[in-house]
Amino acid sequence: MLTSLRFHGPQPAAELAAQVSLSRSKIGQELLRLQELGFVERAGKAESRGGRRSGLVQLSRGLRFLGVDIGATSLDVGITDGRLELVARAAEAIDIEDGPEIVLGRAVELIDKLRADGLLARVDGVGVGLPGPVSFRDGFTVSPPIMPGWDRYPVREFFMQQLDCPVLVDNDVNLMAVGEMYCGLARSVRDFLFVKIGTGIGCGIVTAHRVMRGSSGSAGDIGHIAVQETGPVCSCGRSGCLEAWFSGAALSRDATALARSGESPELHRLLGDRAVLTAEDVGIAMRSGDPQALGLVRDGGRRLGRVLAGLVNFFNPAMIIVGGGVARLGHPLLAEVRAELYRRSTPLATSSLPIVLSELGEHAGVVGAAGMAGDHVLGVQPAS
Amino acid sequence: MLTSLRFHGPQPAAELAAQVSLSRSKIGQELLRLQELGFVERAGKAESRGGRRSGLVQLSRGLRFLGVDIGATSLDVGITDGRLELVARAAEAIDIEDGPEIVLGRAVELIDKLRADGLLARVDGVGVGLPGPVSFRDGFTVSPPIMPGWDRYPVREFFMQQLDCPVLVDNDVNLMAVGEMYCGLARSVRDFLFVKIGTGIGCGIVTAHRVMRGSSGSAGDIGHIAVQETGPVCSCGRSGCLEAWFSGAALSRDATALARSGESPELHRLLGDRAVLTAEDVGIAMRSGDPQALGLVRDGGRRLGRVLAGLVNFFNPAMIIVGGGVARLGHPLLAEVRAELYRRSTPLATSSLPIVLSELGEHAGVVGAAGMAGDHVLGVQPAS
Known part of the structure; x- marks a missing residue:
């Protein structure tokens, strides 16, 4: 019921x-x-x-679920009621490499502030998203490639002690997929993929309304699928991985190089005396008509599309949702992804396959985290 | 129960x-x-x-389920009891391109022969596998690329009229996966892939003990995943697809060319005055030490491994089973697949991932077909 x-x-x-x-x-x-x-x-x-x-x-509108979405460079906290409507939200920039003590301390400060503002009189459950492979059963990350100090750090126990209620910990992309399943564009479909393009690239997989985590919890790790035999060296130590070609980090690297070399006067102007450009800067340059910036987005979209084309042949989803900060590059990016998908996937798999931008945007993670916590507390079992 | x-x-x-x-x-x-x-x-x-x-x-040992496994070039019929133990079996060569009337007529002849021999006094359910995309709900193939005349041909109705019992129709690879789940190496795992290398390449996907068919029934169609931007032209009209590089058909093409050009004296000898060589001939030449034949197997294994590496990152299966006629090339093939997988997949996904040859071999399809029919008749629901 x-x-x-x-x-x-x-x-x-x-x-x-x-x-x-x-x-x-x-x-x-x-x-x-x-x-x-x-x-x-x-x-x-x-x-x-x-x-x-x-x-x-x-x-009930009286229930309070807390979603904590920890990204590589951002921390988002959101409070929802029982229907998963957001009632309060707070965010700030972090660096995941500062390690769990500092980052989780910042999360507690944000939560305490919401509490001091009278926005969090009760907490019925907490969902926490982390930007790496998570053992869902254990409530901690396992061998995360970009998170020094986090390996097996007891994140679930930390929040249970702080908030004295049920806590679930999952990969951030899985939680974004849950957010879209309950409150976003995927409400009507059983099987879909949520592709997050942030500092890296990951994928949430939902089949029969359930998040698929894989046999060791690493399902959806598509950032390390090889696009070509060779290519830029990746954070994982191999070459040619998708996220070494295209991701927030790769765009920052490539745009900064184009600015420094003077190949793009527009990116050079944006760089000014900063050390590096960001994916956001690439978006600004692209929208002002800079061909080099548009080229970066198109090349990236084509490579992402090539990987997704293979996954569509394999998984045959009913929808692909693209989210994360780099998704704000918007339709020029989606257009390339779509073109490559339609070119490389089988007609049966793409004949009715929408490829869309996340409706919840930056809220997908906290809403999904609150939703997963709510499911656990209320005993909600996705129908299959 | x-x-x-x-x-x-x-x-x-x-x-x-x-x-x-x-x-x-x-x-x-x-x-x-x-x-x-x-x-x-x-x-x-x-x-x-x-x-x-x-x-x-x-x-019950008294139940009788019939499995009919129709491949591109072979027809296998098997009868099992309620426990899915094979009690009788018959097979013959066919050509799927002869169309449904001829091929299904041959199937009925085989079944009638088993009946005449007293091996089929009753039929409680029938499972039928077809070598193309199948609408499971409708019981027929949809837009199959290599099966002229089969598009939407009412295969389920055909067998229901012939045998007057429940009939289920599915993609042949899905049925092989079911066979391995119940009677083969995958008995102990929840999530696994069954990769069939026959004339083409396909993949059965099992998650939480259920076959995943995708939103339009085309899940597992990995033969048309692009290995490289360019490459041999595929039966689907595109270039660079996995099965255009490596499959029974591709091996036959490449081995015949090596024989004709004289690059491989061993393949030349095997060709004799035949029109073409087969994947089996490649195996014979390889085992007799022919470096060209071994090269074909190694190149193919590497390309298959590269595609599977991406799917392992995405799906994180607990096991990969390799079956189909070309899998008889055996361990030299598996060795290449494994090397590429361990080189290109994330350690978390491959640390305990067996990549094995099918235990049921040529029986996987009929046992799985009988098993799926049995599940339907008995009301067996895989636990999730």
Whole structure:
């Protein structure tokens, strides 16, 4: 019943009763029990009229789930109610390489500030996203390539001690996929991919409404798929990986080189006396008509598209959602990805395959983290 | 209960009772009902002693499921009992391009022959595998690239009329994966890939013990993943596809060219006055030490390994099983695949990843087809 409310939103009690094959009186008892637990509430006008007709039932607005989305360079904290509507949010820049003590300390400061502002009187569950391979069962990262000091650091225990409630830890991209599944563009599909292009590249895989983590929790690690036999050296030590060709870090490297060499006067102007350019700068130069910047985006989109074309042949998803900071490059990037996909995938797999930008944008991670925590606390089981 | 018997084999009634939380008397009633339906039977010595102690319970040896595995060049028919043990088998060479009337007619002849021999007194369910994309729901192929005349031909209805029992139709590779899941090397794993190298290349994907067919039924179509930007022209019209580089058809093409040009005296000798060589000939030449033949196998294994490396990063399977006729090239092929996988996949995904040859070999398809039909008839639902 809670699962139906999660997937289909507010519903009349009679409809819920029909779904779970319960009699009118039994469903009344069950709803009363869930209301007393604070899990569901009545909503809509019908309630105020009284009488036999029941109003809508929905997941409670009084619940509070906390989503903590830790990226390589950003920390986002969000609070949702039971329906996963954001009620408060705070963010700041971090450096994941500062290690868990400093980064998690900053997260606690942000949470304390939300609490001091009266925005977090209770916490029913916490979801935490980390930018590396996570052992979901253990609640920590395992051999993350870009996170010195984080290997097996007990992130779940840390938040459980701080907040005294259930805590789930997952890869940040998996949580973004959950966010899109419940509150974004993927509400209507069973199987989809969420591709995050940030400092690196990762992919959340949802099949039959469930996140697929793989046999050792590393599923979706598409940033290290080889695009060509040779190529730029990657953070993983190999050459030719997708994210060594195209990612926030790769764009920063290539744009800075184009600025320094003077090949792009526009990027040179943007660089000024800064040490490096960012993916955002590439976007600015591209939109002002700089051909070198547009070339970087097109080359990157083509390489991403080539990798996705293979994954579409293999996985045959119903939708691909592209998110993360670099996705703000927008439609010139998507156009290249689409062209390559349609060129290289089988017609059966692409005939009705939307490739879209994330609807939730920078909120996808915290909403998904809150959603996963909410599922755990409420006992929501995705239908399959 | 039937699901547990399918996955775990014969068990004492008491263990089954514990699994489904039924009392001793209730489980007795349920077993009696299933025995009367002919779905389960008692097995083991305990039965003959009588008294209170129950013997083992197993899926019935009296059931008969028919598996029909139609490949591009071969037709295999197998009969199993309820436990999926093969009780009879027949095979012959066909050409899928002869079209459905001729090929399905040959299948019926084979089945009639088994019946005449007294091997098929009853049929409880039929599973049919086809070497192309199949709409599982509709029971026919959709836009198959190598099967003229088969597009939307009502294969399920054909066999239902012939045999008057439930019929399921699926892609042949999916059925091979089911065979390995129930009776082969994948019994112990939840997520694995079955890679078939025959005339073309395809992949069966199992996650949480279920075959994943994708949103339009084309999941696992890895033969058309691009290995390089350019390359040999493929049957799909594009260039550089994996199966245009390496498959039964590609080996035949390349070996024949090496024989004709005289670059390989051994292949030249094997060709004699035949029109073309086969993948089997490549194996013969390789085992007799021909460096050109070994080179073909190594190059092919490397290209297959490169594609699988990407899929391992994406899907993180617990096992990869390699089957199909070309898999008989054996360990020189696997060695190249493994080397490329370990070189190009992330350590977390390959640290405990067996890459093995199919245990069921040429029987995988018919056993899987019978298994899928059996699941449908008995109502077995893979646990997730």
